[in-house]
Amino acid sequence: MNTQLSPSPEDLSIMAMRHFNKKDYKNASDLFLKALDGFKKNNDEIMVAETKNNLSVAFLLLGDSQAALDYAQGTDTIFKEFNDNKRQAMALGNQAAAYEALNRIPEAIERYKQSSEILMDSDENELRSYLLKNLSTLQLKHGQQLEAVATMQAAMNSKKKLSLKEKVLKKLLDTPFRLMR
Numbered sequence: 597m598n599t600q601l602s603p604s605p606e607d608l609s610i611m612a613m614r615h616f617n618k619k620d621y622k623n624a625s626d627l628f629l630k631a632l633d634g635f636k637k638n639n640d641e642i643m644v645a646e647t648k649n650n651l652s653v654a655f656l657l658l659g660d661s662q663a664a665l666d667y668a669q670g671t672d673t674i675f676k677e678f679n680d681n682k683r684q685a686m687a688l689g690n691q692a693a694a695y696e697a698l699n700r701i702p703e704a705i706e707r708y709k710q711s712s713e714i715l716m717d718s719d720e721n722e723l724r725s726y727l728l729k730n731l732s733t734l735q736l737k738h739g740q741q742l743e744a745v746a747t748m749q750a751a752m753n754s755k756k757k758l759s760l761k762e763k764v765l766k767k768l769l770d771t772p773f774r775l776m777r
Contacts (some may be wrong), residue, residue, distance in 0.1 A: 605634030605760060609647060616654060625654040644700065645674035646683065648691075652690045665694035682723070685714040689727050696730075721747050725751045 603611070612627035628651045635643040654666035655661075668690040675684035692707035708731035715724040726749035735744035 605631040605640070605643065605647075606640065608634060609643075609650070612650065616650070619657075621654045621657045625651060625658065628654060641674055642678055642680070645671040645687070649683070649687050649690050652694060656690075656693055661694050661697035665691065665698065668694055677692060681714050682720055685711040685720070685723065685727070687696050688714070690728075691731075692730070701734065705734055705738075708734065716751055721754050725754045728754065 607633035608627050612631060615621075615624035615627060615673045627649055632644060632647045632651065634730070635647055648667040648671050650693055652664045652671075655667060656664035668687060672687040672691070673686045675681075675687055688707045688711035692704045692711065695701070695704035697706060708727055712727050712731065718724070732744045732747035732751060735741075735747055758765050
């Protein structure tokens with residue numbers, strides 16, 4: 597008789613992350629789905645939201661942008677209820693990436709802006725810079741050149757340590773604004 601216990605949702609999440617880190621997104625998503633069921637059964641609202649965000653990223657990388665959006669939707673409000681600004685911003689960033697992949701650009705831009713604003717007064721400079729760079733690229737692609745330049749400048753200003761390439765870019769971005777003053 598086999599009395600082996602089923603893995604806990606936490607264990608399933610750990611296994612899923614191992615697959616995810618190996619770029620095995622299919623197995624990762626399968627394990628995240630099993631973990632999600634377990635977290636739902638345990639009424640663990642924050643882990644349900646976290647797992648949905650993990651699923652969102654996995655499905656985005658698998659090319660299923662609609663599933664990515666479906667899983668990310670609403671998770672930001674759960675994190676907001678728990679005063680978890682970092683994960684709230686990441687959830688909005690996941691939604692933005694899914695909207696962008698679905699070519700729903702206005703929604704993507706709005707989510708990137710919301711995400712960035714949440715992180716403005718936090719210590720999450722790298723994450724904020726990453727989100728702002730994505731927003732800037734999206735703005736540039738869609739004819740919002742001035743906004744893109746300002747957003748990229750904000751991305752550079754939010755980072756504490758810039759690479760050589762970023763230092764050069766920052767200097768180039770700062771020049772027109774200095775000249776206008």
